[in-house]
Amino acid sequence: MPKQVHLAVHFPGVNNTTVWSDPEAGSQIEFSSFAHVARTAERGLFDFFFLAEGLRLREHKGQIHDLDVVGRPDTFTVLAALAAVTDRLGLTGTINSTFNEPYEVARQFASLDHLSAGRAAWNVVTSWDAFTGENFRRGGFLAQDQRYERARTFLQTVMELADSWRGDEIVADKETGVFLRDPQAGRFAHTDAHFDVAGRFDVPRSPQGRPVVFQAGDSDEGREFAASSADAIFTRHGTREAGQAFYADVKGRLARYGRERDSLLVLPAATFVLGDTDAEAAELAHHVRLQQTSGATALQWLEQLWNRDLSAYDPDGPLPEIDPVVGEPTVAQGRASARMFTDPVATANEWRALAEAKKLSIRELVIEVTGRQNFVGSAATIAATIDDFVQAGASDGFILVPHIVPGGLDRFVDEVVPLLQERGVHRTEYEGETLRDHLGLPPLRTAP
Amino acid sequence: MPEPLHPAHVHLAVALDGAGWHPAAWREPDARPADLLTAGYWVDLVQEAERGLLDLVTLEDGLSLQSDDPWTPDERTDRVRGRLDAVQVAARVAPVTRGIGLVPTAVVTHTEPFHLSKALATLDYVSTGRAGVRVKVSSNPAEYRHVGRREAPVLDRGDLQAQQVRDLFDEAADWVEVVRRLWDSWEDDAEIRDAATGRFVDRERLHRVDFAGRWFSVKGPSITPRPPQGQPLVTALAHATVPYELVARSADVGFVTPRDAADAAGIVGEIRAAQQAAGRAGETVHVFGDLVVVLDDDPAAAAARLRRLDDVAGAEYRSDARVFTGSAAQLADLLTEWAAAGLTGFRLRPATLPHDLVQVTGRLVPELQRRGLFRTAYEAGSLRGLLGLPRPANRYATARNDAAGAA
Incomplete structure (x- = not known):
């Protein structure tokens, strides 16, 4: 069996x-x-x-x-x-x-x-x-x-x-x-x-x-x-x-x-x-990812890595060029993800490179790197x-x-x-x- | 105060505990002592109480094994020992009942107000507005050792005015205050689901409770939205001045143990005076008389049954509450007399289960209905509604709206 x-x-x-x-x-x-x-x-x-x-x-x-x-x-x-x-x-x-x-x-x-x-x-x-x-x-x-x-x-x-x-x-x-x-x-x-x-x-x-x-x-x-x-x-x-x-x-x-x-x-x-078919499911999945990741949600997600206020950035625009703030206190409290990034600067660099290569906005990048x-x-x-x-x-x-x-x-x-x-x-x-x-x-x- | 259905209309509660309140109850022919830890046992009892249209059931609880001695555990093997968490029993019963209030006991001395606040709010959700709590202080040293968080106070059992006793009840009042604030920490319309702005809640309508007291500090807000009743019912059992003051300051219903109608009038007067002193003169605070009931159609049979139970137990049954023996009609007479003394309802403690509960639902309730003293159908969808209590205004919403109005 x-x-x-x-x-x-x-x-x-x-x-x-x-x-x-x-x-x-x-x-x-x-x-x-x-x-x-x-x-x-x-x-x-x-x-x-x-x-x-x-x-x-x-x-x-x-x-x-x-x-x-x-x-x-x-x-x-x-x-x-x-x-x-x-x-x-x-x-x-x-x-x-x-x-x-x-x-x-x-x-x-x-x-x-x-x-x-x-x-x-x-x-x-x-x-x-x-x-x-x-x-x-x-x-x-x-x-x-x-x-x-x-x-x-x-x-x-x-x-x-x-x-x-x-x-x-x-x-x-x-x-x-x-x-x-x-x-x-x-x-x-x-x-x-x-x-x-x-x-x-x-x-x-x-x-x-x-x-x-x-x-x-x-x-x-x-x-x-x-x-x-x-x-x-x-x-x-x-x-x-x-x-x-x-x-x-x-x-x-x-x-x-x-x-x-x-x-x-x-x-x-x-x-x-x-979905009824794999193709339909893939389409639905993208729709769900958009629902899960509004522009505001994407910015907040990015703020958890950057550990600083990014509200001036456009979620449909490019990633911030400034670097993350490393260490405590974290901008997010009461969630497990607050300490999940061990090397925020390195991760930020990776994400910038990925966004550059695939021509992704902040929101698209967050959809790409999270919660697939x-x-x-x-x-x-x-x-x-x-x-x-x-x-x-x-x-x-x-x-x-x-x-x-x-x-x-x-x-x-x-x-x-x-x-x-x-x-x-x-x-x-x-x-x-x-x-x-x-x-x-x-x-x-x-x-x- | 909202008008009751009838000027002399009474409220009825039943207190459920093990196989019944008499220590020999578990040996009665209809007793189910092997089922006391099963869901089915409690469902059957509460559904029977609901058939009688009772306002509520209370569920006894504690953080130690039952004991014949209230101060220390005993090692008896001839009594019911062992029980289940009362909040969970109430939650297990909630989806299979529709009208009756569910009031578990919570030991405030050893529990977290934050946890109990959300547990009782959730009980209110799973029962769609029928939750309450009976707050109970702990002076039993065994419970302090079980929890291991602090030393038991050394109490002089004869001195119920002692500072250590006051401290226990002051802590209980703080506990209730925090729990009520946490229930209010979400305004009723805090959840907005505004797709346009992407906001699930309006955080202006969520509030820190910022409580700092002698025994604990709690920041808030609750993790659980405001429950259907706004604030579930808060009740307390009281035998003396200090606990009467807790009822007057903090509770919606007090359970008291008068010996007779005159005693009842005295207790009600004391609570009303304390209520006034606490600035709650305008609020409805029910005072229910507690009675242990041994009921049979033939009063002589009830008396004989109590004697038999006492023989089996090996001692005459004693209780903090008056032990009533007789027929349902006689009990109806007594309740009418006590209600005239100012009690607004009664909490009956069946000496044996299910017998004395079925006497209440099948005999006492019809008798009171014939006299026009008790409801003939559930007239409200919430426990507060059954008791004629308004849905409380949210203190934080009121403060915010007042501030907005003043601006």
């Missing part, structure tokens, strides 16, 4: 992938939008629904960034509500390990896992900036070199809490009057440099035992964290070659932790544009490409990111999923009950 393709959907969020100006674009906040996307994914027999999170509205040059979608709901609350309108779909939430406490996060994931009958997953992210910290009791105190350390020990503490119940303590025998078998059920104690907690956890063991753990992040530390502690890794390596290199790298790290190669799934985010869709083509082309990527070891599947809410996944499920099923690489019904089952993860040993 060929390797199976794992599919998931990422609810389109607060970046310019999401096209809000399209006539088809609906609410980003009403529950009906979330329910539609989740039900569509379940109709397509996807593994899970994925929700990102950012805990402060993004700012650009000291003002709230207003060109993309702004605003999102609370992760746990939406996922718990989605458990009511789906039966099998996994529910993956991004939850920050800096601006939360392990006890609360442990009970929230255990609660979600109970209320969804075993479908909860946690995308563990860290944050360290004082900017986001201004919304929280703790503030943004965490030194950057401590963020993975805190994330690691936070995760470990949450897992210890999940394991504090074995799963057989509740007897609930009306006749004998024994509710709990063990008067010490839920006992835990954890002390390290970041946490000093002890007592009895109040949520008995959930159906999956522990939430499925995702890690997002591409740094060496992030990869190592995933290899040591995660069940799946969420990446941005969308091309075949980059995907293969990343895949080999991450899977190669597992042995160090005594783990099998299939105990960690590699799932890149992927955008797509479907991963999969563009007819349903047959996209199904073949996805299958090829997975068989070629570039990924274990994809977390699809539609660009329209709520209908952006509909056509994929209607047209591409049947072709993947015909190829024998996508399930024709859910075989298991839990998200661990869907992901093919080995069952957890019951806590000792």
